[in-house]
Amino acid sequence: MTTVKVRNIVLGEGLPKIAVPNVGATEEEILASAKEIAAAKPDIMEWRIDYYEAGIKDNEKLIATAKALRDVVGELPVLVTFRTKNEGGVLELGEDEYLDLVATVVTNRLGDAVDIELFHDEERVKDLVKQAHNYNVVVIMSNHDFEKVPAKDVIEFRLKKMADLGADVPKLACMPHSADDVLTLLSATNDARKALSTPIITMAMADLGKVSRIAGQVFGSCLSFGAVGKTSAPGQLSIEDLRNAENYLELH
Numbered sequence: 045m046t047t048v049k050v051r052n053i054v055l056g057e058g059l060p061k062i063a064v065p066n067v068g069a070t071e072e073e074i075l076a077s078a079k080e081i082a083a084a085k086p087d088i089m090e091w092r093i094d095y096y097e098a099g100i101k102d103n104e105k106l107i108a109t110a111k112a113l114r115d116v117v118g119e120l121p122v123l124v125t126f127r128t129k130n131e132g133g134v135l136e137l138g139e140d141e142y143l144d145l146v147a148t149v150v151t152n153r154l155g156d157a158v159d160i161e162l163f164h165d166e167e168r169v170k171d172l173v174k175q176a177h178n179y180n181v182v183v184i185m186s187n188h189d190f191e192k193v194p195a196k197d198v199i200e201f202r203l204k205k206m207a208d209l210g211a212d213v214p215k216l217a218c219m220p221h222s223a224d225d226v227l228t229l230l231s232a233t234n235d236a237r238k239a240l241s242t243p244i245i246t247m248a249m250a251d252l253g254k255v256s257r258i259a260g261q262v263f264g265s266c267l268s269f270g271a272v273g274k275t276s277a278p279g280q281l282s283i284e285d286l287r288n289a290e291n292y293l294e295l296h
């Protein structure tokens with residue numbers, strides 16, 4: 045399996061890396077949370093720009109905030125994510141608006157990595173991946189099912205599809221309703237990591253899924269999302285709990 049470098053961290057080796065979402069809704073909030081997040085020393089900060097309505101409506105503002113954010117976090121790698129409403133985000137954007145926004149993130153290099161959702165116009169997704177690579181931006185491609193856990197072969201198909209589209213790291217999050225669902229996600233993860241040459245990220249959400257957020261090294265997920273303050277999805281542990289739990293489960 046290949047590893048993926050995001051600024052100064054390497055995905056796909058050792059303990060799963062920890063990303064903390066920044067869900068500030070104004071520049072002031074974003075910078076204040078960035079300070080707290082940087083102090084907690086995660087491996088990556090995820091800037092959830094779907095929370096930042098004023099920035100989404102104004103590219104100049106978004107770019108200026110990204111610069112200010114970099115000044116606050118220094119060398120901490122930044123993943124920029126616009127999560128669409130269908131997949132659990134907070135703001136509604138049309139298809140073209142979403143794809144144009146991702147292009148703005150990439151061509152202005154607003155982060156070291158960008159989230160690109162799988163379920164958009166395939167040709168444009170492919171172009172965005174190419175563009176990201178030209179700008180030296182790592183692509184984390186994603187799919188979220190907030191209703192259920194898809195069938196095992198569907199999870200594996202989607203992760204492979206992302207890799208085929210050029211994603212550096214395919215990612216899938218889903219909502220379990222039973223222990224069987226969590227096992228489905230874990231088993232699909234274990235098979236996908238054997239089948240694919242890229243690192244992958246998976247998680248089952250909510251309380252039932254917490255086990256999947258801490259056991260990535262065992263089953264094959266290279267990154268987990270933990271919270272400093274506000275969470276961005278159900279079942280996220282605090283960064284301290286996540287770090288401790290990962291350490292308890294470390295493979296030597």
Ligand SMILES: O=C1C[C@@](O)(C(=O)O)C[C@@H](O)[C@@H]1O
Pocket residue numbers: 065090092125127132159186188215217247249269276277278280
């Ligand atoms: O894709 C993900 C995973 C996530 O949904 C979670 O369940 O931890 C949290 C999101 O912020 C992130 O973009």
